[in-house]
Amino acid sequence: MIQRTVPWFAAVAAALAFGGGPSQGGFQAKDPVRWLGVGDWQLRGDESEPYLVLRPLPREDRLTERHCWAVSAPTIKAEAGKFLAYDLKGREPRVYLTKETGDHTRWLFEVGERLRPGPKKKSSFKEGPEGFTFRAIAAEGEFKGWYLATEDVPKTEDDKKPARKRLTLVRRARSGTLFSYVETNYFEDHK
Numbered sequence: 001m002i003q004r005t006v007p008w009f010a011a012v013a014a015a016l017a018f019g020g021g022p023s024q025g026g027f028q029a030k031d032p033v034r035w036l037g038v039g040d041w042q043l044r045g046d047e048s049e050p051y052l053v054l055r056p057l058p059r060e061d062r063l064t065e066r067h068c069w070a071v072s073a074p075t076i077k078a079e080a081g082k083f084l085a086y087d088l089k090g091r092e093p094r095v096y097l098t099k100e101t102g103d104h105t106r107w108l109f110e111v112g113e114r115l116r117p118g119p120k121k122k123s124s125f126k127e128g129p130e131g132f133t134f135r136a137i138a139a140e141g142e143f144k145g146w147y148l149a150t151e152d153v154p155k156t157e158d159d160k161k162p163a164r165k166r167l168t169l170v171r172r173a174r175s176g177t178l179f180s181y182v183e184t185n186y187f188e189d190h191k
Helices: 008-017
Strands: 027-031 035-038 041-045 050-054 069-072 075-078 083-086 095-098 107-115 126-138 147-152 164-170 179-189
Antiparallel strands (some): 027 179, 075 083, 083 095, 147 164
């Protein structure tokens, strides 16, 4: 067997001549966003209360304001280290954030569909979100089997905050919210 060494510049010239083609002026970029929400509503959290605000996932550029989540059975964890939790004794179906992990932070997940980036028009790059949709179900305590859902927060006349939705637990599966979890967002970068 004869082995030939081809200089790198000859290999590049051959690739360009035979269909490799020059760059399209950008490169494939991806941003690990870990975005969690419903439609254009993004999940956020303050000291103890999780809530949704109107903040769609950017389609082509990087997120400038981060609110990352880790959705991994059996927990849903905010970037700040707090876990989504519920009352084990069944006093109130509200959902809150806590630093302590335990039975009150355990969730079951009904995974819906896989989110996959598609091809960008007239390009060889991928574009869009990669992740999955899911419903979360309380796994322990008096609310075991109840679904995580969203509800509007009533506004008052003097309320200057943007519209919000809060999280709660509901008995029926069809009343549970189908969340989207976007692990990575793909786009073409021209920088």
